[in-house]
Amino acid sequence: MITFQHVSKTFGSNENEVKAVQDVTLEVMKGDIFGVIGFSGAGKSTLLRLVNLLERPTTGEILVNEQSINTLSQKELRKLRSKIGMIFQSFNLFSSRTVYGNIAYPLKLAGWPKDKIDFRVKELLAFVGLEDKEKKFPEKLSGGQKQRVGIARALATSPDILICDEATSALDPETTEEILNLLKKINNDYKITIMLITHEMHVIKKICNRVAVMEDGRVIEEGQVFDVFTNPVQKTTQNFIRSVLNDKLSSQLYEKLKKEQRGRMFRIYFKEGVSNEPILSRTCKKYDIDFNIIYGNINELQERLFGSLIVEFIGAPAEVENVIADLEKIVVLKELVNNEG
Numbered sequence: 001m002i003t004f005q006h007v008s009k010t011f012g013s014n015e016n017e018v019k020a021v022q023d024v025t026l027e028v029m030k031g032d033i034f035g036v037i038g039f040s041g042a043g044k045s046t047l048l049r050l051v052n053l054l055e056r057p058t059t060g061e062i063l064v065n066e067q068s069i070n071t072l073s074q075k076e077l078r079k080l081r082s083k084i085g086m087i088f089q090s091f092n093l094f095s096s097r098t099v100y101g102n103i104a105y106p107l108k109l110a111g112w113p114k115d116k117i118d119f120r121v122k123e124l125l126a127f128v129g130l131e132d133k134e135k136k137f138p139e140k141l142s143g144g145q146k147q148r149v150g151i152a153r154a155l156a157t158s159p160d161i162l163i164c165d166e167a168t169s170a171l172d173p174e175t176t177e178e179i180l181n182l183l184k185k186i187n188n189d190y191k192i193t194i195m196l197i198t199h200e201m202h203v204i205k206k207i208c209n210r211v212a213v214m215e216d217g218r219v220i221e222e223g224q225v226f227d228v229f230t231n232p233v234q235k236t237t238q239n240f241i242r243s244v245l246n247d248k249l250s251s252q253l254y255e256k257l258k259k260e261q262r263g264r265m266f267r268i269y270f271k272e273g274v275s276n277e278p279i280l281s282r283t284c285k286k287y288d289i290d291f292n293i294i295y296g297n298i299n300e301l302q303e304r305l306f307g308s309l310i311v312e313f314i315g316a317p318a319e320v321e322n323v324i325a326d327l328e329k330i331v332v333l334k335e336l337v338n339n340e341g
């Protein structure tokens, strides 16, 4: 649906040169909610703005619906943009237009007759839950309501693709949840492909099915959200994931546990399928070993379970070795020798 082939974008030249996007090859598939995550300056906005040619690539090719967009005429570009809705962190509403006027704007531009505009605007107001706000001006709305107007406006011309530039970064946690639910509904009900950028792993965890991690203009890791969460390779990805899984012990608790330790401590990683089997009790019983669950963190991601437990095994050393050898055949486990694991 959206294909980036070796795409780079460089701003400025010589000593002022900034390589905002470097050799990115990615494919966003139809029906995806594709999240791009990275720290500030990683190149996310630039990558997103390349999709509707708000920025032009320096090198490489971008295809939307299998059509290269690099060489579109002005007319073709207008048509492309009407099929790609965009929402912004700062909402970008017209302050001099009412809610109705903001949503009607792209339809007016597209030359729709008044009665059809009226029908469509009312339909969208109902979809985003703002029927009672049509005559209000943006300054009278909360952040969440402004973003709903932004979303309704972006959907007005029935796009195939919605691109979202940090759509929830300016919102409080509760409103963020509402807007993320709305994006999920748009993807589900209207079958609109969504590409979003964010610096919050929570957003990826909550609604995306695929994710790319960006650093210094490059995509450093990419894949299905479940796979990336359960097996992150890059340090930056691991840190982003830690930020939402909260699976690390505080150093105070770790030191306390170390002092009280009676056996060997392991972190055991569970994945779907394994997490609902009584493997721990079964294996420990087999070798007459005691176990003590010290810390647990099992998460739900796209209706699948995964997570880790910190467990202490107490008993004869040789039997503990047997327990570990048996468990290693089923799950991944790492001995906790410091508080990094």
Ligand SMILES: Nc1ncnc2c1ncn2[C@@H]1O[C@H](COP(=O)(O)OP(=O)(O)OP(=O)(O)O)[C@@H](O)[C@H]1O
Pocket: 011, 012, 018, 019, 020, 038, 039, 040, 041, 042, 043, 044, 045, 046, 047, 199
């Ligand atoms: N129009 C521009 N002219 C010059 N440099 C730019 C321009 N736009 C972006 N950059 C630079 O490109 C790099 C990537 O910026 P970009 O905004 O794409 O990153 P980002 O990951 O979206 O960060 P943020 O979350 O802070 O917006 C940064 O170093 C930025 O300063």
